[in-house]
Amino acid sequence: MINSAKKNLDERWIGAMEQNYGVPAISLVKGKGLYVWDESGKKYLDFLGGIATNILGHADPAVVKAVSSQIRTLGHTSNFYSHPQGVGLAEKLQELVGHQSKVFFCNSGAEANEAALKISRLTGRNRIISTEGSFHGRTMGALSLTGQPAKRAPFIPLLRGVKFLPYGDIRSMERSISARIAMVILEPIQGENGVVPPPPGYLRAVRDLCTKHGVLLCIDAVQTGMGRTGSWFGYESEGIIPDIITMAKGLGGGLPLGAMITVGNDVPHFSPGQHGSTFGGNPVSASAGLASIKVIEKKQLMKSALLMEKSIRRALMKMEGILEVRGRGLLLGIVLKENIASELAALCLDNGLLVNATSANVIRIAPALTVSHVHIQEFAKKFALSLKKVSSHE
Numbered sequence: 001m002i003n004s005a006k007k008n009l010d011e012r013w014i015g016a017m018e019q020n021y022g023v024p025a026i027s028l029v030k031g032k033g034l035y036v037w038d039e040s041g042k043k044y045l046d047f048l049g050g051i052a053t054n055i056l057g058h059a060d061p062a063v064v065k066a067v068s069s070q071i072r073t074l075g076h077t078s079n080f081y082s083h084p085q086g087v088g089l090a091e092k093l094q095e096l097v098g099h100q101s102k103v104f105f106c107n108s109g110a111e112a113n114e115a116a117l118k119i120s121r122l123t124g125r126n127r128i129i130s131t132e133g134s135f136h137g138r139t140m141g142a143l144s145l146t147g148q149p150a151k152r153a154p155f156i157p158l159l160r161g162v163k164f165l166p167y168g169d170i171r172s173m174e175r176s177i178s179a180r181i182a183m184v185i186l187e188p189i190q191g192e193n194g195v196v197p198p199p200p201g202y203l204r205a206v207r208d209l210c211t212k213h214g215v216l217l218c219i220d221a222v223q224t225g226m227g228r229t230g231s232w233f234g235y236e237s238e239g240i241i242p243d244i245i246t247m248a249k250g251l252g253g254g255l256p257l258g259a260m261i262t263v264g265n266d267v268p269h270f271s272p273g274q275h276g277s278t279f280g281g282n283p284v285s286a287s288a289g290l291a292s293i294k295v296i297e298k299k300q301l302m303k304s305a306l307l308m309e310k311s312i313r314r315a316l317m318k319m320e321g322i323l324e325v326r327g328r329g330l331l332l333g334i335v336l337k338e339n340i341a342s343e344l345a346a347l348c349l350d351n352g353l354l355v356n357a358t359s360a361n362v363i364r365i366a367p368a369l370t371v372s373h374v375h376i377q378e379f380a381k382k383f384a385l386s387l388k389k390v391s392s393h394e
């Protein structure tokens, strides 16, 4: 069903763009709430949310209002000057963390982890523990922390001194951690790896080991944060306090915004001149972040995320071909019995549903926190239809 406008844009895309994403399957021109439209006018139910980023869906009125009024008033200042939006958002994040903390703003998840990496060097140590299958970003530093060999291989040599341990395996952490390690970095749920949660108690046990050896614990909440998994940062269910939290994706309500938050007394801090970002935490992105947090609070969307998770799980339970559903809140991995995930995602697209295949047998969904029962019914219908079609091809 490739229309000529799309074909034309594909050709232009190939002619103009670096090919790192492969040719995108569709191109979008409009979004509203949980829906997006392509240039032929076809409507899609968006259950991927710009990869866990459009936390309130598309064109949320509060975000639109905050951003448009801010760009009209003051758009960019550089960090030579302060502004109420940046300070206001930092104070709000401090409140959400609930412990003594300080905030550095940047524009993306990779940059937030770069900042954490630089903070870890200020301990005077330079070894880091990360986990196999983890994803922390694509810049050279963040890639050095990412436990996915295929993404790393073309770009070696990366930073030295990073050790990758099996995710969720506390024994190997016990064996490898020592006072020579600067930082352990962990996702509360591994997102890009196919929504893999650790066994219960893992984060708690890692926290205890880090405390014992004086090692910084950085929680990469870039994908799990902003209420997506039923709490602000995704680690709260284990009652731990990290030394560093990194955020991005949903933080800006769809605008580019990242943050690195240092927590407590045991973490070093940047001194003037040691780090920076031209755009980081600019008034427009900060106003979008602040507006998004207020909506999440006002509409109690974290509670809703957990209720909607139940509803999605109930719907999926009735379908054949699914081995398990893992994850929490509105970050879920649908594990299929067979390796049909990319074919299934393509059929979902045909049927007007956006989801993402993270591997041969896992479909990831990360809809906006504003998802409702009606959306979930529509999702279930389209997903079941696609699943039936792909199974009948087998």
Ligand SMILES: *Cc1c(COP(=O)(O)O)cnc(C)c1O
Pocket: 107, 108, 109, 110, 111, 113, 135, 136, 137, 138, 187, 191, 192, 220, 221, 222, 223, 248, 249
């Ligand atoms: C997406 C992601 C990143 C990288 O974020 P970018 O904004 O793409 O740089 C880092 N960590 C996690 C856990 C992510 O999901």
